[in-house]
Amino acid sequence: MSLICGRLNAAHADLIDLVADLVRTESWAIGGIRSPEHWLTCFAGVSPATARDLVRIATRSAELPALSREVHSGRLSLGQAAVVAAHTPVGHDLAVVDLAVHATVPQLRRALVKYDFSDQPDTTPPAPDQFSVAAQPAELSMHYDHDRFHLTYSAPADIGALVEQALIEAKDALFLATDSKEQGRRVRLADAMAHLATRSLQAGTTEIAGRADKFRIYLHLDTSGQGWLTTRGALPPHLMRKWTCDGTVQPVWETGGTTVNVGRAHRIVPRRTRRLVEDRDRGCAYPGCAAIHHLECHHITHWADGGPTNIANLISLCPHHHDRHHAGDFTIRPSDGRPGRFRFATRHGHPIEPAAATAPPGTTPPPVQPAPPRYTGPTNEILHLDQVRFRRRSSGQLRQ
Secondary structure: OHHHHHHHHHHHHHHHHHHHHHHHHOOOOOOOOOOHHHHHHHHOOOOHHHHHHHHHHHHHOOOOHHHHHHHHHOOOOHHHHHHHHHHOOOOOHHHHHHHHOOOOHHHHHHHHHOOOOOOOOOOOOOOOOOOOOOOOOOEEEEEEEOOEEEEEEEOOHHHHHHHHHHHHHHHHHHHHHOOHHHHOOOOOHHHHHHHHHHHHHHHHOOOOOOHHHHOOOOEEEEOOOOEEEOOOOEOOHHHHHHHHHOOEEOEEEEEOOEEEEEOOOEEOOOHHHHHHHHHHHOOOOOOOOOOOOOOEEEEOOOHHHOOOOOHHHEEEEOHHHHHHHHOOOEEEEEOOOOOOOEEEEEOOOOEOOOOOOOOOOOOOOOOOOOOOOOOOOOOOOOOOHHHOOOOOOOOOOOOO
16 A cells, blocks of 8 residues: 555656646646646646646745655655645745644644744734825726726725625625536636626616616627727727627617617527537536536637527537637637537647547657655544644755
């Protein structure tokens, strides 16, 4: 058992080195790949949770040298190293690792998650600011610039705490609604802001008849191929294509600045067709993406270019990958002879799929590596948390 675990730890150390190089060179950033974790999920076949552990250990190896040393010696398992990387501040890694090599993962997590690593704080209260702005009223400004919406908000601390809690609640609701725990997707506060806005409009437009029309977004489409929002500037082509690809829109057709026709609001993809496409794809079709909710139907041959709204020309994409495709990050084309199957490639034409496992003819086998050390493992003794003390290491204390 100890020999097998030692081999596994050595293999994980090699994988961590690969991830560190992947992050350093940003070679994971190919079309549609959202993060190093997504790359590992797609190409290394690991779970999102394991991918997060690998990236966390790799990115902290330089600032936690004792952790890196023991990982490569085989004395720390991937689970133990992940807990150390997640909870250990710089300078305390030597003391934490000394405990980690003898503790189980649950013991180590209990010891680190609430441990106060802070040095003796300065108890002297700061001098009061005679020009404090804490009592000034809240301020908010917003504007558009280069196809981006900018929002700036400043408020007293009590109002700010209210806004903060609303965003945290929306983030938590979005996390649960999108099954982010299973798919490894990171839900940001920026996503929560969009969720708050959507939820407010959905609630407000159902209270009073006619309010939905007041808050409708009109997309103006010129017969020459340009487009813009009401009272706003021109839109880039990829946003026009995305919005007319799937969604409820009310197009306003114009020629030479004169309105030709105000079309009725309609959903581009009929509900029945959407259900069939979602049942076929069972989530976002982009490789390695685990999103299964809030999907959008994308036309392979675009609707504006005459593409039909049928199952063979539709694919399910999450909002992120739908947006990145229209921005040109990657391409999608049907797989020859396989209806309902599609091939993804980067903007440069490289396939987004795992490389072939077969070695080319004449390839020499890699040299035989020395056997890794045996893994001693935890002692499984009772860990008394009140007796755990982690001292900060001094410079030069870590032996090379």
